[in-house]
Amino acid sequence: MAPAADTAALRDSCGRTATYLRLSVTDRCDLRCQYCLPARPNFLPKDEILSLEEMLFIAEEFVKLGIRKIRVTGGEPLVCRNVSWLLERLAALDGLRELVLTTNGTRLAGQAEQLRKMGVKRVNISLDTLRPARFAELTRNGDLAKVLAGIDAACTAGFDAVRLNAVLMAGFNHDEILDLIDFACARGADIAFIEEMPMGDIGRRKDKDALTADGVLAAAAERYELQPSAHATGGPARYYELAGQKSRLGVIAPYTRNFCADCNRLRLTCTGDLHPCLGHMGKVALAGAARERDAAKLAALAAVALAAKPEGHEFASAPEARVMRYMATTGG
Numbered sequence: 537m538a539p540a541a542d543t544a545a546l547r548d549s550c551g552r553t554a555t556y557l558r559l560s561v562t563d564r565c566d567l568r569c570q571y572c573l574p575a576r577p578n579f580l581p582k583d584e585i586l587s588l589e590e591m592l593f594i595a596e597e598f599v600k601l602g603i604r605k606i607r608v609t610g611g612e613p614l615v616c617r618n619v620s621w622l623l624e625r626l627a628a629l630d631g632l633r634e635l636v637l638t639t640n641g642t643r644l645a646g647q648a649e650q651l652r653k654m655g656v657k658r659v660n661i662s663l664d665t666l667r668p669a670r671f672a673e674l675t676r677n678g679d680l681a682k683v684l685a686g687i688d689a690a691c692t693a694g695f696d697a698v699r700l701n702a703v704l705m706a707g708f709n710h711d712e713i714l715d716l717i718d719f720a721c722a723r724g725a726d727i728a729f730i731e732e733m734p735m736g737d738i739g740r741r742k743d744k745d746a747l748t749a750d751g752v753l754a755a756a757a758e759r760y761e762l763q764p765s766a767h768a769t770g771g772p773a774r775y776y777e778l779a780g781q782k783s784r785l786g787v788i789a790p791y792t793r794n795f796c797a798d799c800n801r802l803r804l805t806c807t808g809d810l811h812p813c814l815g816h817m818g819k820v821a822l823a824g825a826a827r828e829r830d831a832a833k834l835a836a837l838a839a840v841a842l843a844a845k846p847e848g849h850e851f852a853s854a855p856e857a858r859v860m861r862y863m864a865t866t867g868g
Contacts, residue, residue, distance in 0.1 A: 545835055546600045546802075548812070549844040556605045556770050557598055558803045559591060561619055565612040567640050568676035569662075571703055571732055575676060578594070582842045586808045590826040594804060595626055597834050603802075605770050607660075610855030611806075614643040618861075620654060627655025634770070636660070642678070644686025648693035658769070659690050660728075663700045665709045666719060674708070697769075699726040699786070704747035712753040721783045728773045730847045749774075749787035756785055770800065790815070795823045796848035802841070812841045815849020 546554040558864045564579050565572075586594075595606060606626055606868070613619055634657050636715060640662040644651075652658070665671050671680035688696045700720050704711065708714075713729070720727035729752040753776070755761060761779035772795045773786035788792065803811040808823030820841040825833040 545839055546598075546603070546842060548842040550797075550845070550847055552797075552799055552845075553602065553841065554800055554802045554812075555603060556801045557595065557603045558607045558609055558801060559584035559595060560609050560611065560804065561588070561591060561613050561622065562611040562806050564615050565610055565640065566615055566642055567612070567678045569640075569678075569787045570674055570676070571705065573785075580807065582715055583665065585806050586823060586826060588618060589804075589825070589867070590607065590808070591804075592622060592720040592832065593829055594808070594822055594826050595661070596629055597831050598802075598838070599629050599631045600836060601835060602832075604631070605636065606632060607636045607771075608656075609636060609638045612640050612642070613637060614639055614647060623651065623654045623656060628718050634658070637679075638662075639692075641683040643682075645689045648686070648689040648695075651694050652693045657695065658697045658699070659695050660699045660701050661687055662703075663687065663716065663719075664702050664705070665712055665713055667712070672711070676703075678774070678803045687723065687725070697726060699728055699769075699773075701728050701730060703730050703732050703753065705732055706747045710747055710751075713752055714759055717756055717760070717778070717783075717785060721781045724782045725785060726775070728788055729789040731791050734788055748792045749789035750792060752785075752787055759821065760785075764864075772799075772801075775796075790812075790849060792839060794848060799845075802838075810841045812845035813849060816846055820844075859865050 541799050548554070562585070563767040568577070569577060608619070608623065608626070610616070612644040623635065626632065635655055636659040636682070641663070642662065663684070664674055668680045671678055687698070687700070700716070703718050705711070717727055729749065731748060748817065753762065760781070761811065762776045762785065763779070765775040765777045765784055767784055768776065773788050775784045778785055802821070803814060808821060808826055810822050811819045821835050822834060822837055825837055
């Protein structure tokens with residue numbers, strides 16, 4: 537039987553309770569997506585990264601405090617050496633209801649079935665374009681064929697669900713919304729479109745150029761009959777049923793459909809920094825407590841982070857990045 541969770545320990549000053557931990561296991565990635573990383577990223581030295589054992593300790597203690605869902609992210613989590621060791625142990629944590637994974641898909645073709653057997657319940661895969669040349673431009677020479685093979689492997693591996701994530705970029709993939717939805721429907725996968733967020737010095741997003749969730753829904757309605765869905769995964773996506781399709785359409789809209797009032801998420805970087813809000817620079821360092829295996833200190837630091845969690849992000853008032861932390865640092 538799972539130990540009783542101390543949910544009050546993960547309640548913030550606005551009355552929201554954190555039940556969802558996004559765990560970044562590495563800052564490294566084998567792609568260089570323009571909205572996520574600079575062209576020449578300075579990856580961290582190994583001695584600044586938490587060990588997998590330290591990550592497991594933090595996760596175990598957070599589950600005791602009330603975390604019920606863990607999403608493993610990166611960078612790209614599947615480039616992390618021995619990540620399978622961590623995934624197996626996370627899946628076995630008493631009290632954790634769901635272990636999920638976000639990946640760029642480049643390494644899924646050979647690992648999807650193994651990941652499912654380890655206990656990963658759901659997989660989110662980034663797919664911003666279906667055009668090989670456009671994909672190579674966006675990712676700075678990534679190979680779309682590897683990602684498509686990974687998606688197909690995931691869709692046949694037996695996960696509870698597979699979701700494709702597409703970041704909306706005006707002037708880049710605005711003309712592929714229907715193509716991406718069709719692609720997902722052909723495979724029985726869900727798809728979510730994400731409004732691009734101003735994080736890191738990437739020099740991309742301008743408010744006047746932004747694509748929005750409403751634009752996605754308008755485009756989708758040209759081909760599909762949409763109905764709001766009660767489906768929820770514990771994250772910020774709001775879903776719509778597509779008539780006659782197994783797939784669902786999701787929108788993640790930090791600008792136009794702000795979801796801060798319902799935020800249940802915490803983000804842990806691979807260096808042990810706990811970020812209570814994606815849209816602010818505030819953080820609390822957990823590395824020391826993890827290395828000392830000090831559960832009481834860890835709980836106290838978690839409480840400090842929750843107390844400092846702001847009521848909401850400020851993306852709408854900051855088209856240019858105020859958060860100078862790249863998206864890859866926290867895995868979104």
